[in-house]
Amino acid sequence: MENQPSNGRKAMEEELNKGRDTANQLLQILVHKSNTRHSDAEVEGLVLPFAEDLARKVLRSFSNTLLLLNTHTDVSDGVVMPVTVNDVSSSLKCPNLEDKDGVCKGSINAKRRRVSHKRNAPTWEKNSSHLMEDGYIWRKYGQKMTINAKYLRSYYRCTHKYDQGCPATKQVQRVQENPPLYRTTYYGHHNCKISLSPEIMLEPDSSSDSSMFLSFSTTFPEEKYQFSSSVFSSTKQEPMEVIPDECGIHNQLPSSDYNLLSDYELDFNCLRHDTMQSMPSSTESVQFDKVYGSGMDFDG
DNA sequence: AACATTTGACCCCC
DNA sequence: GGGGGTCAAATGTT
Structure with a gap:
């Protein structure tokens, strides 16, 4: 009970991990984009929408985490009521x-x-x-x-x-x-x-x-x-x-x-x-x- | 005209 | 009774 991660904490960890992974994907895309030569149209049509989608997912992870923080009386007590x-x-x-x-x-x-x-x-x-x-x-x-x-x-x-x-x-x-x-x-x-x-x-x-x-x-x-x-x-x-x-x-x-x-x-x-x-x-x-x-x- | 802000008054709770 | 939160008419802005 003591050192066991609470449900709330676990959920937040998952959200943060998700966000981190998505951010990594986004970074890879951006790095890849800068290392390759695409036309503007290609970038606009393919890379940007995908990057934007990834960025949204990152934001979503953050917002979920914050909301989890907000919606738990005590993050450590394991009460999860999203x-x-x-x-x-x-x-x-x-x-x-x-x-x-x-x-x-x-x-x-x-x-x-x-x-x-x-x-x-x-x-x-x-x-x-x-x-x-x-x-x-x-x-x-x-x-x-x-x-x-x-x-x-x-x-x-x-x-x-x-x-x-x-x-x-x-x-x-x-x-x-x-x-x-x-x-x-x-x-x-x-x-x-x-x-x-x-x-x-x-x-x-x-x-x-x-x-x-x-x-x-x-x-x-x-x-x-x-x-x-x-x-x-x-x-x-x-x-x-x-x-x-x-x-x-x-x-x-x-x-x-x-x-x-x-x-x-x-x-x-x-x-x-x-x-x-x-x-x-x-x-x-x-x-x-x-x-x-x-x-x-x-x-x- | 529609919508937002300002502001004095009202009302509830301590 | 007083303080704080809200209402709603008046006013301002676009």
Whole structure:
């Protein structure tokens, strides 16, 4: 029991190994490509799609691993409760939007009937020295000055809260001025299907039989995901905003989305755009100590 | 016109 | 009663 790898750990190891192998394949392709002379058309038509597919698989491994981390209360205790696509889709029917009276809080009938999230445990938390895209489309629904904070806290919900009942929310709190430090706290899990780029959602190939937890967009449409510094916009053309009092500075980000871009997404985008932008700073950290399992305990 | 953000007010829980 | 989270009308942007 003690030194025996838990199921969760094993699953993560498998994912990482898978990712490593796929990355090796990708490397071989790239090396081979550089050592041979192909026409541009050949490269475009054969190598790139394959390379892209491999890169996606690498990303998928990373995302699965991270999600495994996110969905286990304690990685070491062997409790494995992955949130599969089927699992989440089964709760799509306004799962967390209905209060005890059965009133969907997203409806107009639910005026002033609110359920606070503040007593729910955060799903996970991330600190970063900058505000970045995390691949999801968020909509800001409020901001507030809190007692123990020097800066405004911004509240975001998934843009598909009402059309798909996605319960995911996040709070962005600037915690430090110099150097700038932001804490993004995520609540709930996405059960929406189109928050990420629709093209590759829930790709079935996945090189594995296992449940696909999350599929990251690796095909950012240029018109939607433009490079801006080291970040991307995941929302409609929005003004580069400045959060009043909170981060009116360096974050040239759409206000709805100055969220945190997971490293793997950023890496891949750098790859895709063949533009080596600056990587996230080393001050970025993910805190998994606040992971509370996979339950959609939003309204519970 | 459609959609996103801002912001004051409301409401729940501690 | 106060703090925090959310709503929704007003406003801004494209």
